[in-house]
Every structure is written in structure tokens, then in C-alpha cells.
Amino acid sequence: xxxxxxxxxxxxxxxxxMCDVAFLLxxxxxxxxxxxxxxxxxxxxxxAATQVILPETDIATMTIGGKGKVxxxxxxxxxxxxxxxxxxxxxxxxxxxxxxxxxxxMPNIGVPMSQVKQFINLDADQRKAFKAPGIPTDSVSNExxxxxHEARVVNKNLSNKELRITIKGDxxxxxxxxxxxxxxxxxxEVNKFSLITTLRGK
Amino acid sequence: xxxxDTSGGGGKKGGKVRSKKQSTRVDLTxxxxxxxxxxxxxxxxxxxxxxxxxxxxxxxxxxxxxQEQEPIAASRTVTVLLGKDNRLxxxxxxxxxxxxxxxxxxxxxxxxxKVLIEKGQEIKQKTGKDMFVIVKPSDKSIYKNMxxxxxxxxxxxxxxxxxxDITPVEIKLLQDVGLY
Numbered sequence: 001x002x003x004x005x006x007x008x009x010x011x012x013x014x015x016x017x018m019c020d021v022a023f024l025l026x027x028x029x030x031x032x033x034x035x036x037x038x039x040x041x042x043x044x045x046x047x048a049a050t051q052v053i054l055p056e057t058d059i060a061t062m063t064i065g066g067k068g069k070v071x072x073x074x075x076x077x078x079x080x081x082x083x084x085x086x087x088x089x090x091x092x093x094x095x096x097x098x099x100x101x102x103x104x105x106m107p108n109i110g111v112p113m114s115q116v117k118q119f120i121n122l123d124a125d126q127r128k129a130f131k132a133p134g135i136p137t138d139s140v141s142n143e144x145x146x147x148x149h150e151a152r153v154v155n156k157n158l159s160n161k162e163l164r165i166t167i168k169g170d171x172x173x174x175x176x177x178x179x180x181x182x183x184x185x186x187x188x189e190v191n192k193f194s195l196i197t198t199l200r201g202k
Numbered sequence: 203x204x205x206x207d208t209s210g211g212g213g214k215k216g217g218k219v220r221s222k223k224q225s226t227r228v229d230l231t232x233x234x235x236x237x238x239x240x241x242x243x244x245x246x247x248x249x250x251x252x253x254x255x256x257x258x259x260x261x262x263x264x265x266x267x268x269q270e271q272e273p274i275a276a277s278r279t280v281t282v283l284l285g286k287d288n289r290l291x292x293x294x295x296x297x298x299x300x301x302x303x304x305x306x307x308x309x310x311x312x313x314x315x316k317v318l319i320e321k322g323q324e325i326k327q328k329t330g331k332d333m334f335v336i337v338k339p340s341d342k343s344i345y346k347n348m349x350x351x352x353x354x355x356x357x358x359x360x361x362x363x364x365x366x367d368i369t370p371v372e373i374k375l376l377q378d379v380g381l382y
Binding site for chain 2: 012015016018019022023025026029030032033034046047048049050051052053054064166168169170171172173174175176177178179182185186189191192193194195196197198199200
């Protein structure tokens with residue numbers, strides 16, 4: 001009796017459709033991906049079980065770390081440009097168009113107003129090595145107050161939405177620093193804000 | 203898995219030289235592998251880097267007319283003082299005349315969370331109203347303590363709470379138990 005021969009089928013599958021889907025997804029994720037913003041100071045955010053996800057736009061972040069240093073950053077290129085322009089007017093510092101463009105790509109700022117011009121003109125390597133002292137939070141120069149206030153005004157003008165203020169603090173940061181910043185926010189009647197945390201189990 | 207060209211040359215027919223028919227199929231397996239690897243990578247990195255936060259509403263600082271503030275019965279307020287070394291102290295009522303002796307406790311499941319749940323039920327039974335928690339972080343506490351206590355309040359579902367500046371009387375209380 002002859003053995004029944006099973007016809008050998010090719011094991012290869014048509015991968016074209018799968019490839020299409022894979023690359024479509026890949027393109028989508030690449031386009032929506034945002035480069036991670038590096039913190040100017042090492043910040044270890046405290047963990048919390050209750051969380052809300054923050055929006056991507058209309059948001060300003062205050063990074064607090066390294067013994068009371070405060071950095072301020074706001075989302076959106078156009079917002080940043082107009083913010084610097086307004087701050088320049090307030091402190092009588094003129095910024096050129098190229099300086100505004102350079103500022104627009106900076107995720108945050110952490111120097112007193114008198115050093116901002118100098119800081120913007122540093123190149124990438126120098127900026128990395130630069131030890132930023134943080135924005136002064138004292139009530140004499142009122143710089144942090146003005147940064148927040150102007151950012152809120154600019155954001156309201158541009159997108160007609162209230163700017164959401166978030167605080168990203170280091171867990172070891174002493175409470176008086178946080179208290180001072182909350183007081184600055186409350187002085188301009190920002191009573192509701194968000195504290196950035198990492199996820200933790202209950 | 204590579205496709206072999208099985209169509210063959212077709213042999214020579216009529217002496218005409220025919221160009222060999224090449225298969226147009228390309229093996230896409232490796233390409234799909236790579237694409238899915240990258241998809242996985244981007245998917246994980248984008249969802250992980252989304253910042254998460256918790257909302258905090260501070261009491262309005264009504265400096266012009268502080269009389270407008272509503273008084274709350276001392277019997278339903280629990281004051282939590284945040285001291286140093288990740289410790290806290292809590293009491294019911296006012297600092298000068300507390301309804302329960304100030305107790306030192308720690309953060310977490312067996313510490314303040316238990317207190318908040320128990321006191322919340324007790325006060326609800328006694329007064330018929332919800333407990334009001336006043337958090338007073340001292341200068342010696344750190345940012346993490348403040349997040350922890352708000353987190354505990356959120357976990358125990360306490361909507362009525364406020365973060366208020368500490369007073370000298372309360373600093374004295376913390377000093378008595380060595381938390382300042």
C-alpha cells in the first residue's frame with residue numbers, strides 16, 4: 001500500500017497587511033511621542049495613591065528641589081515667547097527675536113531676571129554645566145510672582161483658558177519652601193493647583 | 203522562511219532567450235518584527251511619561267474681611283500637626299483645650315488612616331456632621347509629609363480638609379513630644 005503523501009504547503013504567510021498595520025501604529029506613536037523633559041535639578045516626586053492625569057496643554061510647572069531652588073516652565077512655544085517679552089517689558093530688558101526663539105524651546109527657566117539674557121545666550125553644553133540658582137521667591141523682587149502672573153495672562157490671551165499650575169516638588173524638600181510658593185500662588189488668588197506625584201499602592 | 207524562486211526559468215522554447223521571471227515577493231517577517239518592537243517601545247514610553255498629579259484646593263485667603271469665615275464647632279475638628287522625622291501628632295478640638303489628648307502617630311495604613319476612619323465615624327455619630335480635618339505642617343516637616351497626609355485624606359474619602367499655617371501654641375505641643 002502506498003503511503004498517502006501529504007502535499008507540502010508553504011509555511012510563509014503574506015506579511016504585507018501586518019507590516020502595514022505595524023508601521024501605521026509606529027508612525028502614530030512616533031508622532032505623538034514627546035521627548036521627556038529633563039529636570040533642572042534632581043527631583044524625586046513623592047508617591048500617592050490618588051491621581052489625576054494632567055493635560056498636555058495650558059499647563060505651567062514649578063519644579064522645586066535642591067534646597068529650595070525653584071524653576072518655572074510653561075507649555076507652548078508661543079506662550080513662552082510672549083511670556084519672555086512681557087517679562088522683559090516689566091523688568092526693562094529688551095530681548096531680540098532670536099533670543100525669544102531660543103527661549104521658546106527651553107522647557108524651564110531658573111535664573112533671576114538679571115541673568116536671563118546671559119542664560120539664553122549660552123549654548124547647549126554650557127547650559128548643561130551652568131548651575132542655575134533658581135528664581136528668587138522673596139517678596140522684594142517678586143520675580144516668581146510675576147513669572148506666574150504673566151504666564152497666566154499670556155495663556156488666557158492666547159487660548160482663552162485658565163492656566164493650570166502644577167508643583168513638582170522633591171520629597172525631601174522642606175515645608176517652608178513649599179509654603180512660600182503656595183503663598184505666592186494664593187496672593188494672585190490661585191487657590192487650586194496640582195501636585196505632581198508618582199503612583200504608589202494604597 | 204525566505205521565498206525560493208520556484209517559477210523556474212521555463213526552459214528554452216523556440217530558441218528564444220527569455221529573461222528569468224523573478225518573484226516579486228519579499229520576506230517581510232523581519233521587518234514586521236522590527237516594526238512591532240518599535241511600536242511596543244513607543245507605546246510604553248508615551249503612556250509611562252504622562253505626568254500624574256493630585257489636585258489641591260487651598261482655603262481662600264480672605265484678607266480684607268476675615269469675619270466672613272464660618273466658624274466650625276471644635277467638637278468636629280481634628281487637627282493634624284506634621285512634625286519632623288516623618289511623625290505627626292493629632293488631637294480633636296482646639297490646641298489649648300483639646301477634647302482628646304494629643305497623640306503621636308505615623309503616616310500610613312496603621313497610623314493616621316485608622317485614626318481618620320475611626321474619628322470620622324465617631325464624629326458623624328455624635329454630631330451628625332462630617333469631620334473637618336485641619337492639617338498644619340510645621341517648618342520641620344518635608345514636602346512628602348504634606349503629600350502623604352493629603353493622600354490619606356483622599357483615600358479615606360474626607361472632602362473637608364484644609365492646610366493652614368501652624369500657630370506657636372501648636373509648635374509648643376510638637377516640642378513637648380520632641381517632634382520639632
